[in-house]
Amino acid sequence: MKTILRFILLLMVSVQWSCEKAIDLKFKNNELKYVIEGIITNEPGTCKVYISETKAFGDDNVFNGISGASVKIETKGNTIVLTEAGKGIYETAAINGTPGETYNLTVNINGELFKASSTMPQVVPFMDFTLKPKDFDTTRVTPMVKFKDPLETKNYYWFQQLVNDKIQKHYEVMNDEFTPGQEVNDYLVFENDTKNKALNFKKGDKLTAIMHCVDPAVYTYLFSLFGANGSDNGAAPSNPLTNISGGALGFFSAHTVQEKTLIIP
């Protein structure tokens, strides 16, 4: 479906006399908000929490880390305190994420308390990541992912995409609403939508798909983050629906990780 909507857009743009130009706008003052990005995976010792603060639109894009927060994760009655490894980056190797376990995050920044909870889903095997020759174009490559959805549970998937080991902003989220218990073959879209031709795809480029099984709240967050900037046809932008209480932006997710790579032939 998304492909089709994209396609309509493409047509609209090609057919219309459209032109783009960077402009100066007056923005209201930056409203300071904390941003928490917490991740636990089923890979041994992977548990990281990034804490930062929003910046004004005109500022640079450098991560605006917040130091001195107290970050704790509780699971099965044990509480682990994360240590600050860099400005705003908190981590621990003491947690080995396990499917089925629930993790409770507590962050205290200068007395402000933020809480979130996430349960790591069971692993759904990532079966294949392939590219057919006809799905290759210099500006757009659409390889296919394959997995078998388990019928018994409701499942939510998140595919992160990398080009030559560089993480892309574009990602894909899926659920099994229309595919319960089925073997699913679906496309990922790798695209160069900039004017920079150096970023076009060529033979030998390495494409990576990282498949995560996520819990429903994280799916909702990522789904709404995807559309947060509003749509081209005028849907109003809104902030994504976070699973963190206390008024912080961002999300906390305990999820599984499987990675597959292909080289453009």
Add this chain to the structure above:
Amino acid sequence: MKRNGQVRFLTCIAIVLLLLLIVQTHAWAQDPLAKRITITLKNEPLKTALDKITNISGIKFTYNEQVASSTVKLRVSAKDSPLSTVLNDAFTGQPLQFSPLGAEIFIRFDPAKEKKPEAEPAANPAASQGKRTLSGTIKYASTGETIIAATLRVAGTNYATSSNEYGFYSITLPVGTYSISVNAVGTKSYKTTIDLNKNTSLNIALHDDLNELETVTITGNNDRRRVDNPQMGMERLSISETKNVPVLLGERDLIKTLQLLPGVKTSGEGSGGFFVRGGSADQNMILLDEAPVYNASHLLGFFSTFNSDAIKNVTLYKSGMPAQYGGGLSSVLDVKMNDGNNQKFGVSGGVGLIAARINVEGPIQKEKSSFLISARRTYADLFLKLSSDSNVKNSELYFYDVNLKANYILGNKDRLFISGYFGKDVLGADNVAGINWGNATATLRWNHVFSSKLFSNTSAIFSNYNYKIKSIDDESSLSLFSQIRDWNFKQDMQWYANDKNTLSFGLNSIYHTIKPGEVQATGNSGLLSQELQNRYSLENAVYASNTWKASNTLSFTYGLRVSAFSILGKGDYYTFDPEGNVTGTTSYESGEIVKTYVNLEPRIAAAIQLNNSTSIKASYVRNAQNLHLISNSNSSSPTDRWVASTNVIKPELSDQVSLGYYKNLGNDNYELTVETYYKTLQNQIDYRNGANIYTNQPIETQLLYGKGRAYGAEFLLKKKNGKLTGWIAYTISKTERKIDGINSNNWYNARQDRTHDISLVTMYQLSKKWSLSANWVFSTGNAVTFPNGKYKLLGHSYFYFSDRNADRMPSYHRLDLGATRLLKQTKKYSSELSFSLYNAYGRENAYRITFRDKETDPNRTEAVRTTLFRFVPSISYNFKF
């Protein structure tokens, strides 16, 4: 039985309505002609005689020099008789006429009577006191097309009427001899004298005023607006008025001309969607020959579905909707197709930059029956073939539409119409993915004239809208199909009860079937074919309304529409918690009533005529809407989802009061309209933040509800005659929403809230061959949401938004130019070339503003404005033979 209960309820309401409408007759008989006098005149000169009557009765006469110096002598003898009888007797056989003019009596010469022999027996006094009805049909002499809203005036009196949607008129007058004149836009005035001593049928044919512009001085009075009618908030355009307005790509478009009127705003650059007085696009009830049209645009909204070749007339009601209309919260757009020329066979058509049109019409039997076929297709897809991009090259992109109509005149009293519309849009790529959508409507109508006072229109209507999205590749395919289908029956009656009251009443019943979505999948994608449950509903309405001319200066329209919307099984209906999660399910059997919403919709209007050319009007109207378009976009998308009211989704309601001032100026060459309104909206629907529109969950899980309000003032000054015609329109307005769960439950600006909106439309007849036109529009930018800050997440920049729609797009303005060159004009053949230039000074208007990392410096973010359509030229060739 639930259903019986509903029928009984509606019947009761109908009876109550009819009782309410007990006709007031003669309640305002205090006119000067009723004054009783006793007098004897023996061959007195006219002026002396009138002075004598004034002395006795205290009633004054008004007359011109010719009457004053008349040599006519009057002779009469009356005892305690009404002045009307006295004057009737005295003027018998004399070339004179009288009529009330406020508290006075107007006397004037009537040359038509002069020739009559004096010996004609004196009018029977009994007959002269009665009233008789003049009725008939008004049409164009050249084509036989009936004319909507032609005005019939009785000279020297306040009597006037207008033809209805089918060209029928009826006017009841005291017995007497009258000079009547009939006018319509673009026709020569028709004048005749009628001796009304029995009910008379008079069919009137008006001749086209081909040289309208050259002969301005004599047609100055032609289409004088009626200011006495309580109807307000109405804009009526005939197709000839829109002909010279320049538009994007030269495709003449009624809706784009309507967008230049005050209170009507375009939904986006080049778009055929529109918002009326703060309402959203789906709150316009669009009717094509009485059939509802659910998606009135082609090609992602850039063109309206109405092919102007086939259209006779459009009427837009922004407020004070007559009771016969319902179902749309903010406006009714009533589009009437041509009937087909029943005089001679003709072909017309045109070729433009993106589309070609042809229109064929003619008599089947001369003056008895006719047909019309009008078709249009775009060929923009040919340009795609020129593209170097193979994706674009193999794409399909076109729309076509066909209008068909036939009508039969079955004697004097009956007329039968069959009309149909079929339109389809196709977008496709390489035969692998695509979307197509289309409307189809069919209407069968029967006009019957029961008597000179009672007109009936019966319609049976079918209408269908569907879309299909498909995606095919070598291993799998997917299609999504969705549909709305209506069966509709309508009975409308107009009863011209007497000279003071005109009633309309009727009923309407629509059976809706909505197929929200049917997914068919094959192959290895893993998608399972499935079907969302169909939704069935029955929408019934009865209405009655009376227009009461209380006096010469005061008139009222009061009516009531009662609508009952019944949701029918079979299907599952749900209950929800505040977060939108399903908490319960009830299954209903086929035919079972899930819920019935009954709404009383009063329609009240009043007009006070201050003088011949000025009036003040006020109105209150309530509307209910039961089919809702769930959309958060501003341009229409074929996949916008229509849902009917459910146990949870309540009917949308609007209440609107408005007040207006109307004046005809400068010898009726100018019209000034000022209207203000205040409108409240209830049960408005919006998507939740982060809603998923492609879900098989009940749609209610994705929705939020709230209310809205809109208010404003609209100014319109129109110049109707002369070499230079056109109008200037200015609107100042505010429109807001308050939805539970959005913007912290505070009021916020609706996206289409544009504080100031100006349009200037001018057309200038340079010479016989050349006509020029120009439009200029200005409006405040849309209310939008800009980021308040940004943050880094997952290695990329994202934006933080606070208040909904608290920011503004830059102001929008644009100038369009047009020119038409008449190439050839003979009786048999005419052709012309039209040129236009859209956005002539190339203003870079923002279509959208997006935010992203800079391509050149990923460490910075930038705001990017997308502009469409600068300096878009077009040329089109039109012909007619």
